[in-house]
Amino acid sequence: MSDVWVFGYGSLVWRPAFEHAERRPGFVNGYVRRFWQGSTDHRGVPGAPGRVVTLLPGGAADRVWGMVYRLHAETREAILQALDVREQGGYERLEFDVRVPDEPGGPVRALTYVATPDNANYLGPAPLQQIAAQVVKSRGPSGANVDYVLELERALQGLGAEDSHVSELAEHIRALTAQDLERGNE
Ligand code: SIN
Numbered sequence: 001m002s003d004v005w006v007f008g009y010g011s012l013v014w015r016p017a018f019e020h021a022e023r024r025p026g027f028v029n030g031y032v033r034r035f036w037q038g039s040t041d042h043r044g045v046p047g048a049p050g051r052v053v054t055l056l057p058g059g060a061a062d063r064v065w066g067m068v069y070r071l072h073a074e075t076r077e078a079i080l081q082a083l084d085v086r087e088q089g090g091y092e093r094l095e096f097d098v099r100v101p102d103e104p105g106g107p108v109r110a111l112t113y114v115a116t117p118d119n120a121n122y123l124g125p126a127p128l129q130q131i132a133a134q135v136v137k138s139r140g141p142s143g144a145n146v147d148y149v150l151e152l153e154r155a156l157q158g159l160g161a162e163d164s165h166v167s168e169l170a171e172h173i174r175a176l177t178a179q180d181l182e183r184g185n186e
């Protein structure tokens with residue numbers, strides 16, 4: 001069997017939490033990353049979902065950066081099963097061509113978890129201000145929804161691959177949490 005790679009563009013960028021043989025920054029072309037998926041099992045709860053990212057088709061010039069991981073042959077089945085459980089809140093395991101800079105063999109075919117608009121937890125678009133307000137009040141078994149956004153922002157900055165949707169949302173969140181602090185000091 002040839003190498004198995006997993007591409008992460010959300011929590012799998014900054015918290016893969018699985019063993020891997022190699023990891024490389026990489027990107028997919030023709031897609032955008034959006035906080036349009038509801039999370040009732042990680043960053044929210046049923047009835048009060050948080051917001052997490054998914055991939056949606058974009059234009060030819062759009063590009064989503066993330067991290068691609070090559071799995072060890074001995075552990076890959078167990079890892080994929082664990083990832084299927086981790087991503088069970090609406091994500092499907094699809095395959096994407098991921099470009100890896102300086103990879104001589106061309107793009108790598110990588111398993112990628114995508115939440116398509118037909119899943120039950122999909123929330124879809126909303127103004128960033130509204131998404132930020134939802135993120136600020138959401139928390140689930142994996143922790144605060146705010147941390148998910150800010151960790152992703154930081155990880156993308158670390159890759160030199162800022163994503164304006166993520167960084168603008170993070171700005172709205174910082175503005176909202178600063179207002180809350182000011183109110184608390186009044
Ligand atoms: C991913 O990180 O690639 C999928 C979405 C998530 O788990 O945040």
